[in-house]
Amino acid sequence: MSSHDRTLRVGMVGYAFMGAAHSQAWRTVNRVFDLPARVRMTTVCGRDEAKVAEAADRLGWDGHTTDWRRLVESDEIDVVDICTPGDSHGEIALAALAAGKHVLCEKPLANTVAEAREMTAAADRARESGVRAMCGFNYRRVPAVALMRRLVADGRLGEIRHVRAVYLQDWIVDPQFPLVWRLQKDRAGSGALGDIGAHIIDLTQYVTGQLITGVSALTETFVRERPLPAESSGPAAQADGNGRATGPVTVDDAAVFVARLDGGALATYEATRFATGRKNALRVEINGSRGSVVFDLERLNELEFFDATRPAAEQGFSRILVTEPEHPYLSAWWPPGHIIGYEHSFTHQMRDFVEAIATGVDPTPSFADALQVQLVLDAVTRSASAAAWVEVECKEGAPVNASGRGGGPA
Numbered sequence: 001m002s003s004h005d006r007t008l009r010v011g012m013v014g015y016a017f018m019g020a021a022h023s024q025a026w027r028t029v030n031r032v033f034d035l036p037a038r039v040r041m042t043t044v045c046g047r048d049e050a051k052v053a054e055a056a057d058r059l060g061w062d063g064h065t066t067d068w069r070r071l072v073e074s075d076e077i078d079v080v081d082i083c084t085p086g087d088s089h090g091e092i093a094l095a096a097l098a099a100g101k102h103v104l105c106e107k108p109l110a111n112t113v114a115e116a117r118e119m120t121a122a123a124d125r126a127r128e129s130g131v132r133a134m135c136g137f138n139y140r141r142v143p144a145v146a147l148m149r150r151l152v153a154d155g156r157l158g159e160i161r162h163v164r165a166v167y168l169q170d171w172i173v174d175p176q177f178p179l180v181w182r183l184q185k186d187r188a189g190s191g192a193l194g195d196i197g198a199h200i201i202d203l204t205q206y207v208t209g210q211l212i213t214g215v216s217a218l219t220e221t222f223v224r225e226r227p228l229p230a231e232s233s234g235p236a237a238q239a240d241g242n243g244r245a246t247g248p249v250t251v252d253d254a255a256v257f258v259a260r261l262d263g264g265a266l267a268t269y270e271a272t273r274f275a276t277g278r279k280n281a282l283r284v285e286i287n288g289s290r291g292s293v294v295f296d297l298e299r300l301n302e303l304e305f306f307d308a309t310r311p312a313a314e315q316g317f318s319r320i321l322v323t324e325p326e327h328p329y330l331s332a333w334w335p336p337g338h339i340i341g342y343e344h345s346f347t348h349q350m351r352d353f354v355e356a357i358a359t360g361v362d363p364t365p366s367f368a369d370a371l372q373v374q375l376v377l378d379a380v381t382r383s384a385s386a387a388a389w390v391e392v393e394c395k396e397g398a399p400v401n402a403s404g405r406g407g408g409p410a
């Protein structure tokens with residue numbers, strides 16, 4: 001927190017898609033929500049001087065730098081927002097926490113469990129001096145997801161029996177799509193699994209309050225060689241039929257897995273970048289003994305609810321329009337029926353982060369929550385390569401189902 005007023009001076013590292021989404025949220029958060037602190041978009045950081053200078057101007061940052069270490073060490077920065085590929089999350093977060101900066105880190109937290117553990121331990125140490133850390137699982141902050149979680153918590157679905165989650169994209173179906181960083185293991189850690197699978201792992205654990213205890217998984221890489229990006233300094237290039245330099249895809253294009261949750265539910269997950277025609281299709285369905293609920297990101301202002309306690313002749317999935325002011329965040333926006341969008345989840349994320357910092361409480365999802373997701377990602381990867389059921393270690397090191405519930409194949 002700056003010395004002279006309740007201002008949080010933010011430094012953001014990375015300015016591509018997530019950097020742009022975060023910038024929109026930083027620009028908006030104090031204009032929509034009445035918060036105990038104001039953010040100042042102080043510095044954006046990127047490797048290319050000309051490009052980051054242009055991004056600073058376009059995205060609304062006061063200044064720019066090409067040196068993230070200088071940003072992290074600066075006395076003019078209170079918060080570090082990490083919007084870079086996963087291979088730099090660890091070193092930036094560790095340096096920022098050691099420098100006493102609050103940290104928001106994009107998901108997944110890291111590329112490996114070891115890094116995620118180190119980051120979580122550093123966040124735990126930093127918390128003792130009032131430093132806060134959060135991981136950017138933004139879909140938790142869609143009001144319809146909050147309603148979904150409340151219906152489960154209030155017992156309206158009864159005993160949770162099934163969780164069914166998909167996250168479907170198709171942006172790399174064309175084999176000529178270049179070998180960008182998201183397709184390289186050393187940069188991204190994994191492919192669809194960590195990028196979009198992480199979201200449905202976090203979301204289902206968040207909504208149900210249950211943890212994944214074990215998985216059985218398949219992964220596939222459908223296109224194994226791609227043209228190098230124009231400015232690539234990437235992996236050893238070969239030449240394709242047209243003489244263009246190509247490189248190996250080293251991550252999964254798709255991951256599908258079944259899982260047990262520690263409350264006894266069975267779950268199925270599908271994360272793919274090859275669902276032709278599906279652009280950003282996240283859907284979660286939960287079936288319980290007293291009802292079911294469905295969230296679909298393409299209709300993010302709505303929730304489908306089936307109440308099995310109603311008279312049979314009146315039963316059916318009802319469509320709840322989640323725009324009333326009693327739902328989280330919505331009283332700050334527009335009157336009922338005036339819907340919100342994808343970008344609002346990031347503004348809600350910044351709202352909660354700023355309030356947590358200003359009031360001295362821990363924001364969620366914490367790095368420990370994100371470590372739990374990382375442990376599931378790791379279990380899925382190990383299961384797929386071993387063609388076997390793999391128990392998920394919990395963040396404290398014991399298997400999640402040490403509680404005796406859930407567990408491997410019946």
Ligand code: SOE
Nearest residue numbers: 017107169171195196199280
């Ligand atoms: C992948 O293309 C991606 O940008 C993810 O990285 C984001 O987390 C997701 O919200 C949208 O899709």
